[in-house]
Every structure is written in C-alpha cells, then in structure tokens.
Amino acid sequence: MFHTESDVVFVKGLKVEAVIGVYAWERAITQPLLIDIALETDISRAAVSDDVNDALNYKAVCDDVSAWCKEIQAKLLEHLAGQISDKLLAKYACHKITLSVAKPTAITQADAVGVQITRYASTSTDELAIKEAAEEANNSQADDV
Numbered sequence: 001m002f003h004t005e006s007d008v009v010f011v012k013g014l015k016v017e018a019v020i021g022v023y024a025w026e027r028a029i030t031q032p033l034l035i036d037i038a039l040e041t042d043i044s045r046a047a048v049s050d051d052v053n054d055a056l057n058y059k060a061v062c063d064d065v066s067a068w069c070k071e072i073q074a075k076l077l078e079h080l081a082g083q084i085s086d087k088l089l090a091k092y093a094c095h096k097i098t099l100s101v102a103k104p105t106a107i108t109q110a111d112a113v114g115v116q117i118t119r120y121a122s123t124s125t126d127e128l129a130i131k132e133a134a135e136e137a138n139n140s141q142a143d144d145v
C-alpha cells in the first residue's frame, strides 16, 4: 500500500457562535467565528477501503471544534486557537495541524481579523495506533446515527 505523510483532511469556513473577546461588552454576547482547519494525516487506508471507519472523520472534527469553542469562552483568539489545536492533536491521528480562527464582525473596516497557527504532534507510533483505534470506535458509533 502507498503511504504518504502529506495528505490533508480539511474544514473550511466552519461557523460557530461563541463568547469570545477581551472587552466586558463582548463577554455578555456571542459573536460569529470562522474556522479553517487542515489536519495532516495518512489517508491511504481510507482511500483503499472506502470505509469511514478508516478515515479521520471531518464531521466529528466539526462537532468537537464547535463544542470546544462554546465551552472555552476565550478572551483572545490566540488562546482559543492554541487550546483547539492541542485538543485536536490529542484526539485525532494527525501529525500537523494548521488552524485559523477569524472574527468576521469585530472590525467594521475589515472583512475579518484573526490568527493562524501551526502545531505538530509529538506522538510515538504506539500513541498514534491508540488514537486510530479510538477514532475507529468513534466512527463506528457515528455509522449508527
């Protein structure tokens, strides 16, 4: 089987309403966030099997990221981006994440403002296998929905 380390599963323009911001008035409302994520992973097994259980499931990623944004209620976009990428690397079998989080309504004169970060996993092969098994179990449950 052909293996590659440069495959990507991506999410573009995920919209989440969450408490975010430094100022007191921002703590009392929700604002829209626009999130792009690129998860570098090996898709070769799913490419052959055509089985979602072998894939890094982008539906699960979207559900998790939306829930984490609402939970975290960060002041800074930097904090939110750091927390989300740590959680994604801990849960999903990927070795690199590029994540951008934008506030499209924060600055009237700008289309959007935000941050983009890149983070790498420091996982051993064993840890990666454990995450793949957990993902497979998660995906099996998703099949039933």
Ligand SMILES: Nc1nc2c(c(=O)[nH]1)N=C([C@H](O)[C@@H](O)CO)CN2
Pocket: 020, 021, 022, 023, 026, 075, 076, 077, 078, 103, 106, 107
């Ligand atoms: N680098 C950042 N600068 C600013 C942030 C931020 O999260 N990162 N946040 C704000 C305010 O919350 C702003 O969005 C209100 O308009 C200001 N600067």
